[in-house]
Amino acid sequence: MTQSAAAFEQSLSAYAEIVEARLASLLDGSPRPAEIARPGQLIEAMHYGALNGGKRLRPYLVMQATRMFAGSDEAALQVGCALECLHSYSLVHDDLPAMDDDDLRRGKPTVHKQYDEATAILAGDGLLTYAFDIISSPETLVPDAAKVALVLELSRAAGIGGMAGGQMLDLAADRQQPDEAGIVRLQAMKTGALLRFACEAGAIIAGRPAQDRDRLRRFGEIIGRAFQVADDLLDVTSDAATLGKATGKDAAKGKATLVGLKGTDWARAELDRLVAEANALLEPYGSQAAPLEEAAHFIAYRKK
Amino acid sequence: MTQSAAAFEQSLSAYAEIVEARLASLLDGSPRPAEIARPGQLIEAMHYGALNGGKRLRPYLVMQATRMFAGSDEAALQVGCALECLHSYSLVHDDLPAMDDDDLRRGKPTVHKQYDEATAILAGDGLLTYAFDIISSPETLVPDAAKVALVLELSRAAGIGGMAGGQMLDLAADRQQPDEAGIVRLQAMKTGALLRFACEAGAIIAGRPAQDRDRLRRFGEIIGRAFQVADDLLDVTSDAATLGKATGKDAAKGKATLVGLKGTDWARAELDRLVAEANALLEPYGSQAAPLEEAAHFIAYRKK
Numbered sequence: 001m002t003q004s005a006a007a008f009e010q011s012l013s014a015y016a017e018i019v020e021a022r023l024a025s026l027l028d029g030s031p032r033p034a035e036i037a038r039p040g041q042l043i044e045a046m047h048y049g050a051l052n053g054g055k056r057l058r059p060y061l062v063m064q065a066t067r068m069f070a071g072s073d074e075a076a077l078q079v080g081c082a083l084e085c086l087h088s089y090s091l092v093h094d095d096l097p098a099m100d101d102d103d104l105r106r107g108k109p110t111v112h113k114q115y116d117e118a119t120a121i122l123a124g125d126g127l128l129t130y131a132f133d134i135i136s137s138p139e140t141l142v143p144d145a146a147k148v149a150l151v152l153e154l155s156r157a158a159g160i161g162g163m164a165g166g167q168m169l170d171l172a173a174d175r176q177q178p179d180e181a182g183i184v185r186l187q188a189m190k191t192g193a194l195l196r197f198a199c200e201a202g203a204i205i206a207g208r209p210a211q212d213r214d215r216l217r218r219f220g221e222i223i224g225r226a227f228q229v230a231d232d233l234l235d236v237t238s239d240a241a242t243l244g245k246a247t248g249k250d251a252a253k254g255k256a257t258l259v260g261l262k263g264t265d266w267a268r269a270e271l272d273r274l275v276a277e278a279n280a281l282l283e284p285y286g287s288q289a290a291p292l293e294e295a296a297h298f299i300a301y302r303k304k
Numbered sequence: 305m306t307q308s309a310a311a312f313e314q315s316l317s318a319y320a321e322i323v324e325a326r327l328a329s330l331l332d333g334s335p336r337p338a339e340i341a342r343p344g345q346l347i348e349a350m351h352y353g354a355l356n357g358g359k360r361l362r363p364y365l366v367m368q369a370t371r372m373f374a375g376s377d378e379a380a381l382q383v384g385c386a387l388e389c390l391h392s393y394s395l396v397h398d399d400l401p402a403m404d405d406d407d408l409r410r411g412k413p414t415v416h417k418q419y420d421e422a423t424a425i426l427a428g429d430g431l432l433t434y435a436f437d438i439i440s441s442p443e444t445l446v447p448d449a450a451k452v453a454l455v456l457e458l459s460r461a462a463g464i465g466g467m468a469g470g471q472m473l474d475l476a477a478d479r480q481q482p483d484e485a486g487i488v489r490l491q492a493m494k495t496g497a498l499l500r501f502a503c504e505a506g507a508i509i510a511g512r513p514a515q516d517r518d519r520l521r522r523f524g525e526i527i528g529r530a531f532q533v534a535d536d537l538l539d540v541t542s543d544a545a546t547l548g549k550a551t552g553k554d555a556a557k558g559k560a561t562l563v564g565l566k567g568t569d570w571a572r573a574e575l576d577r578l579v580a581e582a583n584a585l586l587e588p589y590g591s592q593a594a595p596l597e598e599a600a601h602f603i604a605y606r607k608k
Contacts, residue, residue: 035465098421117402129463144448159433161339
């Protein structure tokens with residue numbers, strides 16, 4: 001690992017600890033104003049589903065994008081936690097028997113295995129709903145206009161025209177193989193949309209004009225594509241010991257990926273191209289953009 | 305039926321048609337800005353789950369509470385549709401095999417029966433997410449401060465400390481019978497919280513001060529209790545032909561209700577008491593409050 005890659009991973013994991021601590025305090029048992037009670041088992045299952053040792057890449061992007069524009073660290077942390085609740089809900093629901101039917105996640109029983117299916121469905125619903133609670137709460141110190149923009153962008157990134165719609169297309173893809181354009185669209189919806197939101201959120205939190213929002217949004221879309229190509233490439237080229245999960249899963253499932261369609265050489269060249277395209281968008285921000293450039297590099301060339 | 309009850313039901317069903325038309329246009333297939341695509345089957349299942357011939361009582365309350373304060377009809381319609389998306393999501397998820405395992409709703413196959421379980425889970429997720437999209441969208445013409453308040457109140461009414469938490473308690477109640485206070489809390493969360501939101505939303509949309517918000521919130525809580533007592537009473541005293549669904553369900557399931565615990569005479573007296581208490585809260589608004597008073601009367605004394 002190069003020195004800068006090591007420093008990046010250290011920075012990422014240090015921030016993951018900050019995110020975990022905030023998530024734990026957001027998901028404690030004490031009811032907030034207008035809440036009647038927080039049922040213990042539901043809180044416990046949400047905690048279990050959200051505090052699962054993830055890399056917390058999405059909150060990290062929110063934080064670095066916000067810092068690039070000199071926005072509030074504290075607001076970025078709140079919005080990052082909201083985004084992580086939303087990401088966690090998607091994992092909990094995707095693992096359900098009726099969906100991808102996974103028993104393990106990061107080597108631990110999935111939420112419906114640890115508790116039961118009803119609890120997993122409700123924990124997912126609870127995490128999804130709580131994301132919007134966190135953004136709109138008085139503790140998130142951004143102006144109302146920014147909160148409204150964050151709620152709108154997050155709901156569109158996560159909903160029918162984004163992540164939830166992408167999961168629907170993914171389930172359909174098992175029956176009917178999509179073509180190249182279909183795969184690109186599916187992945188942009190299923191994984192790209194939340195990464196897009198993470199980056200754009202920084203510009204919104206910092207109160208930047210539309211031009212900066214568009215730039216960061218586009219940067220997020222491109223690193224979202226890189227994220228998926230890297231994921232599909234690792235599934236083909238890595239081994240289970242390095243990756244910490246089974247490899248060759250896509251081929252075994254007969255799942256259509258761009259790497260499967262166009263090969264690993266194409267994928268490596270595509271990652272170079274995407275990183276260059278993403279970083280070119282950050283040129284106006286000069287050296288302030290270095291942490292986001294490193295994040296793009298990490299996303300494209302990570303080993304797990 | 306008295307003349308005023310007939311007029312009320314006519315007004316309710318006329319507004320239900322307006323809500324259905326708006327919901328249909330909100331749930332059409334054309335992607336909105338920041339959406340990538342709207343998958344056909346997902347939209348169809350959301351449409352099926354949301355456009356199911358409901359009474360649309362919650363949007364009606366939003367509209368009447370907004371009108372009482374001379375707020376915007378158009379904004380009330382949008383917020384009412386958001387609330388109905390959220391209410392519909394809860395029905396779709398509650399009907400799932402892992403939850404209440406219902407095959408029929410209003411005489412039609414439930415969403416997971418008509419499509420499949422994965423589609424029903426995603427349709428529910430999509431409807432829940434879309435509620436926040438609708439409130440925060442530029443088409444909902446209220447100031448940003450009102451949008452933020454609506455998002456916060458709705459997420460708290462729907463989330464861990466409200467509806468989703470109430471469903472969790474309801475599932476636990478099958479194993480461990482709650483006492484009177486436990487039943488009251490469970491019902492306040494599971495059904496009361498959204499009715500509370502519906503009424504308070506009118507004061508928020510119309511930009512009223514905290515004092516009016518509190519009054520409407522309290523009114524909503526009380527008619528929420530009346531709603532549930534009336535529901536439990538009908539389950540005991542009505543017949544399937546009048547009610548349009550099976551009766552005696554609570555007793556057959558061994559479900560703890562206040563009516564089961566305290567009897568039908570108590571329930572009738574309690575409804576009178578709750579209606580009087582609710583309407584006393586509206587006194588400052590004079591004759592402007594008549595439609596909400598009629599709504600409280602309808603909720604308590606409806607025959608189905």
